[in-house]
Amino acid sequence: MAFLCDITSHLNVMNLQLQGRGRVVSDMYSTVRAFKTKLSLWETKMRKENLSHFQSCQTMKEKLSTAVFPSAQFADKLNILAADFRRRFADFEAQKSRFELLSNPFAVDVESAPPNLQMELIELQCNDTLKEKYERVGAAEFARFIPDTMPQLRIQAAQTLSMFGSTYLCEQLFSLMKLNKTSHRSRLTDEHLHSILRISSAQSLTPNIDELVQKMRHHQVSGSASDK
Template sequence: MHDALKAFQVKLRLWETRIHQCNLSHFSFCHAMLNQVNLIVFPNAHFAVKLSSEVALRFSVFEAHESNLEMLRNPFAIYVETAPVNLQMELIELQCNGTLKAKYDTVGPVQFTRFIPDEMPQLRLHAGRTLSMFGSIYLCEQLFSVMKINKTSHRSRLTDEHLQSIMRKSQ
């Protein structure tokens, strides 16, 4: 997911540059509109500014968590000096442990978090906090799916009180 978001950010920067140059080859509708109206009338600078401001707003939270995600993705490639102070000693122990490195290579980053030893509580806590961000999204989507199934047009008499009872029961 991290890689997909980074690729999307790079695409957005490319699109912003292309819009400033009035090259709309990636935007077929805008390209067709540009061919119909005069270049002076088309507000390409406005679109580029809007795109860059929206990107900055939407991805600011993501960038704040980028180092945490990278540490979870490959703890063996992280420079210890750049890691948070409370994780540095445990990270050194982890990176110097050949058995854990082999386990990481075998099971992958997400499954590897289960094999972080109890002697490294800060790393386990860090992995749990980072992974819980994604689990909570899944739980929310699951909850909305249950609500959607239970509140269909066939059950139009369903009130909020009944919905709460059904939600409690389905959990």
């Protein structure tokens, strides 16, 4: 029970890191990769009966004889869990190079990159202005600032950003749909619902108030002219 409490606590921490809006798949991959590395460390320490990362187990061991504490058995469980992680996240490993291109394109080895990206990568990595922009806005936002002269990198970034790393957004959409599509809102059409879901699924959406005001003024002027 002590071991289950400790490992569940570690899993909960990772789970919270994977949740929330604005999480891109490359960030999630980094979180999962870090947890797999932690599992390897924990297994090594557990085989040496070092419980520094398992507080409940440490407390239990202090109350019991060291001869009866099953450290080797728990190490085997950690090994099984690590193997399960490798199997379940094998698809992430296959996309490792793609994620690296998004998370830090300035550190990617050009020679190992796909041939269609190599020339654009050289131009990108030699551009100090873009590098400064990347350091200022971060990986996810930087994709918007890749110039049109680098179309292959733009396509690569767009494809990676469009990946759903978790079901968080899907679950949020279903909840929102259930909230809006009720018997008390019988005049809500499928078109209205589609618009609601499209707005709510946007990771970040800021209305251009000035542009909207200008359009409204244009419609009002056009309407007045036609009346005359």
